[in-house]
Amino acid sequence: MTINRLEINNPKFQILFLSVIFFVLSGCAPGQLGLNNSGQYRNGMVVCAYPDAAQVGLDILKKGGNAVDAAVAVQFALAVTLPEAGNIGGGGFMVYRAGNGKTSTLDFREKGPGAANVNMYLDSAGNVIPNMSLYTHKASGVPGSVDGMVEAHRKYGKLKWADLIEPAIKLARNGFKITKHLASDLNHTAGQFRKLNPGKNYLVKEGEWKEGDLLIQEDLAKTFEQIRDKGRDGFYDGPVADLIVDEMKLGNGLITKADLKNYHAVWRDALVGKYKDYKIITMPPPSSGGIALLQLLKSVEPYPLKRWGFNQDSTMRLIVEAERRVYADRSKYLGDPDFYNVPVDSLLQPAYITSRMKSFNWDAATPSASIQPGSFVGYESDQTTHYSIVDREGNAVSVTTTLNDSFGSKIFVGGAGFLLNNEMDDFSSKPGVPNMYGLVGGKANSIQPGKRMLSSMTPTIVEKDGRLFMVVGTPGGSTIITSVFQTILNVIEFNQNMQQAVASKRFHSQWLPDEVTIEKDGVDSTTVGKLQSKGYKIVTTKSIGRVDAILKTKWGYYEGGADPRGDDTKMGF
Ligand code: GLY
Numbered sequence: 129m130t131i132n133r134l135e136i137n138n139p140k141f142q143i144l145f146l147s148v149i150f151f152v153l154s155g156c157a158p159g160q161l162g163l164n165n166s167g168q169y170r171n172g173m174v175v176c177a178y179p180d181a182a183q184v185g186l187d188i189l190k191k192g193g194n195a196v197d198a199a200v201a202v203q204f205a206l207a208v209t210l211p212e213a214g215n216i217g218g219g220g221f222m223v224y225r226a227g228n229g230k231t232s233t234l235d236f237r238e239k240g241p242g243a244a245n246v247n248m249y250l251d252s253a254g255n256v257i258p259n260m261s262l263y264t265h266k267a268s269g270v271p272g273s274v275d276g277m278v279e280a281h282r283k284y285g286k287l288k289w290a291d292l293i294e295p296a297i298k299l300a301r302n303g304f305k306i307t308k309h310l311a312s313d314l315n316h317t318a319g320q321f322r323k324l325n326p327g328k329n330y331l332v333k334e335g336e337w338k339e340g341d342l343l344i345q346e347d348l349a350k351t352f353e354q355i356r357d358k359g360r361d362g363f364y365d366g367p368v369a370d371l372i373v374d375e376m377k378l379g380n381g382l383i384t385k386a387d388l389k390n391y392h393a394v395w396r397d398a399l400v401g402k403y404k405d406y407k408i409i410t411m412p413p414p415s416s417g418g419i420a421l422l423q424l425l426k427s428v429e430p431y432p433l434k435r436w437g438f439n440q441d442s443t444m445r446l447i448v449e450a451e452r453r454v455y456a457d458r459s460k461y462l463g464d465p466d467f468y469n470v471p472v473d474s475l476l477q478p479a480y481i482t483s484r485m486k487s488f489n490w491d492a493a494t495p496s497a498s499i500q501p502g503s504f505v506g507y508e509s510d511q512t513t514h515y516s517i518v519d520r521e522g523n524a525v526s527v528t529t530t531l532n533d534s535f536g537s538k539i540f541v542g543g544a545g546f547l548l549n550n551e552m553d554d555f556s557s558k559p560g561v562p563n564m565y566g567l568v569g570g571k572a573n574s575i576q577p578g579k580r581m582l583s584s585m586t587p588t589i590v591e592k593d594g595r596l597f598m599v600v601g602t603p604g605g606s607t608i609i610t611s612v613f614q615t616i617l618n619v620i621e622f623n624q625n626m627q628q629a630v631a632s633k634r635f636h637s638q639w640l641p642d643e644v645t646i647e648k649d650g651v652d653s654t655t656v657g658k659l660q661s662k663g664y665k666i667v668t669t670k671s672i673g674r675v676d677a678i679l680k681t682k683w684g685y686y687e688g689g690a691d692p693r694g695d696d697t698k699m700g701f
Contacts, residue, residue: 168685169700176515181205196284204296213513218549219272220529227522236276236393238269241382265381267550293356303344347545417586455639460501463572493663496642512603526587554581565605604673611673626689
């Protein structure tokens with residue numbers, strides 16, 4: 129095409145020409161207004177642990193739903209497509225930041241049933257009965273996820289409730305094609321499903337599951353219909369509640385009709401702290417995650433991490449030493465704030481955190497046995513899943529939700545088709561006795577009726593200069609806190625983009641046991657040698673966490689990070 133002088137002077141041509149220049153400069157192709165050529169999106173984004181659920185969230189955003197609408201739809205879709213962690217029989221936490229900067233958090237963590245008591249997992253000699261808090265009907269706390277979603281939607285939702293549940297009903301009723309990961313997880317757990325669920329055939333089949341098999345869950349679809357039509361009463365009252373209580377009676381479980389009726393999610397003020405120029409908005413107790421994350425960031429802030437570099441020995445030593453001290457505090461001071469006076473302000477005092485790091489020296493590792501929870505004046509006394517969602521208005525949602533172990537207690541509610549959590553194991557069954565994550569606790573996290581068990585879930589939102597910067601979270605039990613911490617450092621200190629930051633190899637230490645767990649091939653052998661020579665016990669593991677996160681670039685685009693360790697998927701428009 130030749131451009132003659134006449135066309136250049138033509139106003140229509142000038143507008144077209146300027147538009148092309150604008151799109152080229154902004155990295156955006158005409159016709160794809162939401163996407164630039166770096167795979168970043170302008171209008172909204174969903175990052176979660178299963179492709180079909182990400183698609184559900186994206187569809188809701190495209191229909192004009194906001195981030196909370198999409199979160200509700202994703203939560204129910206994950207209950208179908210990610211049965212090991214997505215759930216309606218568990219609980220979780222949501223951290224919310226509106227486009228105008230207002231923040232809040234929603235606690236829909238499970239609660240101890242009314243008949244729970246401090247010694248419920250101990251034998252007559254006072255010893256913990258193995259697996260009782262994990263794979264029995266007594267392992268389940270009163271589920272919070274459905275009330276959490278109802279409450280989030282009531283406060284912030286835009287689309288109709290029924291429209292948010294419908295995609296999950298379709299996925300459950302028509303089925304969806306399972307991934308290789310899910311096929312393997314289902315095959316791996318089939319024996320336990322059969323043993324713990326006589327007479328039920330949920331998630332099992334003749335022969336082995338294969339990638340691409342269709343998984344249909346008709347009873348679950350019917351349960352969703354109750355929730356679609358009756359909201360919270362569709363779960364906490366009526367036929368579904370009857371089925372839950374019948375299931376409890378069958379296995380000597382504790383959850384009653386009254387427990388279900390009395391369950392209510394709670395809005396709590398976000399826990400807010402600073403790391404350099406960044407504002408960290410995170411989950412307060414009953415999660416330990418937010419406090420621990422802020423303590424960790426403050427512990428390492430004075431040191432030149434950027435100069436030392438990613439996963440180098442000085443960086444790792446500093447982080448491990450901070451983690452030892454923070455997890456020691458967790459064991460003593462963290463619990464449900466509605467039952468226990470958690471000393472949040474004292475734990476986050478900069479002078480206290482500095483004093484905790486004073487015993488760190490470069491000559492040798494500080495043995496965990498020599499570290500005790502700190503003290504301060506005035507003090508009286510896999511699996512989980514995460515999704516990050518942002519919308520066109522800049523509203524951001526960070527949700528971590530869990531059944532605790534993979535597939536929770538592995539016990540289904542007969543007739544209702546969903547799995548029950550085994551969150552009671554997150555309480556301290558006995559002071560000093562480790563739970564399934566090796567975490568120890570005491571009075572602050574002792575079992576009481578109506579109390580929420582301590583969590584490590586750390587859904588977090590980061591702000592810079594008053595603007596949204598990052599939405600981040602992960603599953604991984606006790607490793608959640610350190611995975612979120614390292615992902616934030618990867619972006620802020622080590623200049624990684626969002627995808628690199630979630631994919632980067634991680635390491636973890638939690639005071640007890642006294643060791644440092646490193647992802648396979650995550651740290652070079654020279655660095656491992658240097659750490660060992662200073663007294664650090666190194667163990668390797670296949671993977672730590674599955675972080676799903678979104679970064680907002682300074683140009684206003686959303687850049688996703690979907691963890692390659694799983695089926696995690698990012699979708700935007
Ligand atoms: N169930 C894992 C956690 O909440 O930390």
